[in-house]
Amino acid sequence: MELLKTGGIRPTLPRLAVAAKFFGNFNHPSAEDVWALVKAAYPGVSRATVYNTLELFAQKGLARRRALKGGRAVYDPVTERHHHLVDQATGRIYDIPWAAVRLPGNIALPDFEVEDYHLVILGRKKRGK
Amino acid sequence: MELLKTGGIRPTLPRLAVAAKFFGNFNHPSAEDVWALVKAAYPGVSRATVYNTLELFAQKGLARRRALKGGRAVYDPVTERHHHLVDQATGRIYDIPWAAVRLPGNIALPDFEVEDYHLVILGRKKRGK
DNA sequence: GTTCGTGCAAACGGTTTGCAACAAT
DNA sequence: ATTGTTGCAAACCGTTTGCACGAAC
Numbered sequence: 681m682e683l684l685k686t687g688g689i690r691p692t693l694p695r696l697a698v699a700a701k702f703f704g705n706f707n708h709p710s711a712e713d714v715w716a717l718v719k720a721a722y723p724g725v726s727r728a729t730v731y732n733t734l735e736l737f738a739q740k741g742l743a744r745r746r747a748l749k750g751g752r753a754v755y756d757p758v759t760e761r762h763h764h765l766v767d768q769a770t771g772r773i774y775d776i777p778w779a780a781v782r783l784p785g786n787i788a789l790p791d792f793e794v795e796d797y798h799l800v801i802l803g804r805k806k807r808g809k
Numbered sequence: 810m811e812l813l814k815t816g817g818i819r820p821t822l823p824r825l826a827v828a829a830k831f832f833g834n835f836n837h838p839s840a841e842d843v844w845a846l847v848k849a850a851y852p853g854v855s856r857a858t859v860y861n862t863l864e865l866f867a868q869k870g871l872a873r874r875r876a877l878k879g880g881r882a883v884y885d886p887v888t889e890r891h892h893h894l895v896d897q898a899t900g901r902i903y904d905i906p907w908a909a910v911r912l913p914g915n916i917a918l919p920d921f922e923v924e925d926y927h928l929v930i931l932g933r934k935k936r937g938k
Numbered sequence: 939g940t941t942c943g944t945g946c947a948a949a950c951g952g953t954t955t956g957c958a959a960c961a962a963t
Numbered sequence: 964a965t966t967g968t969t970g971c972a973a974a975c976c977g978t979t980t981g982c983a984c985g986a987a988c
Contacts, residue, residue: 690987692943712977726945731978750874750882751953752977765921774921782913787930789909791938792894794930801916801926809920819962821968841952855970860953880978881952 687740697722698733702743703757708773710752748773748800763799776801816869826851827862831872832886837902839881877902877929892928905930 684691684699701717702709709717715730734755737743744756748764749771756775763776776799787794812832814820830846831838838846844859863884866872873885877893878900885904892905905928916923 690942692986694944710977724945728946728979729944732943745879747876747879750876751880753879765918765923767921768924776918780918781916784911787910787928789894789905789930789932791935792896792903792930792932793935794894794932795897796932797928797930799916799926800929801918801921801923803918803921803923803925806920806922819967821961823969839952853970857954857971858969861968 683742687737687742689736689740689742694722694725694729695733695736697725698730699737702734702737702755705757706775708746708748708754708756710754712752714755761796761798763801765801765803767805768802769804772805774805812871816866816871818865818869818871823851823854823858824862824865826854827859828866831863831866831884834886835904837875837877837883837885839883841881843884890925890927892930894930894932896934897931898933901934903934 683703684695689695697718698714701721702714705714705717707713711731711734714734715725715727718725718730734743735745738745738755741759742757744759745753746756746764748754748766754773758775761778763778763781765774765776766772767774781799783799787797812828818824826847827843830850831843834843834846836842840860840863843863844854844856847854847859863872864874867874867884870888871886873888874882875885875893877883877895883902887904890907892907892910894903894905895901896903910928912928916926
């Protein structure tokens with residue numbers, strides 16, 4: 681994965697291991713989740729490195745860290761704007777395409793400088809879908 | 810505060826202490842924050858009781874538990890619908906009135922049953938305001 | 939040789955849990 | 964008697980940090 685170079689990240693072996701397990705994982709894994717996956721495939725990688733690497737991805741704009749569930753931070757490999765739905769039954773997080781919801785083009789608040797916004801939707805996945 | 814009775818909560822002394830410090834606190838305190846306030850005023854109250862009581866408030870619909878910051882859950886005594894702005898500089902959370910943003914009347918997603926939704930806005934408070 | 943990256947373990951902070959005592963019904 | 968509530972401390976879980984070794988420039 682040489683998109684690491686694009687982000688100005690030296691593609692070391694542990695980082696490639698993290699990237700392999702993280703990018704393309706659309707289940708909004710927590711750092712701990714990613715570590716479990718990495719550890720299974722590449723036992724030598726330490727937890728700290730996984731945490732550091734994910735945070736590095738976030739700083740370089742390759743991922744977003746989100747506070748969507750209590751307690752654990754989740755990382756999102758999708759950097760395009762989108763909304764989130766948190767399934768109240770399972771806790772699973774789903775990406776909702778930006779275009780799926782019609783929103784005012786931009787949000788303006790008198791007292792605040794708005795940098796970004798997204799909808800957090802609470803609901804449940806319809807069974808079977 | 811006898812809105813506890815309204816919620817079907819037995820108004821014990823520790824719970825009244827928590828209620829006194831929590832309701833009317835619009836700074837989106839974490840459980841730890843509330844405990845610090847309660848402990849200062851009523852030193853006998855244990856941390857577990859504060860945590861239990863806040864969770865009880867949430868279950869009874871007197872408060873909302875929200876995952877807006879990483880790591881710590883915050884409790885919101887405002888139960889009416891509103892949006893949230895997280896100040897990227899300070900981490901402070903502000904309530905944004907529902908009417909401040911024009912949204913589609915209801916959100917419908919084909920695969921999900923939507924129970925609730927709100928905007929999470931990332932921004933910064935304009936200085937002086 | 940100075941910086942950067944890594945592994946390991948310990949520390950940390952917030953939250954939850956187990957348990958014994960006690961109050962309410 | 965049964966249930967609900969409390970305080971205390973310990974356990975727990977995700978995350979961060981300190982440190983020493985090694986690789987890269």
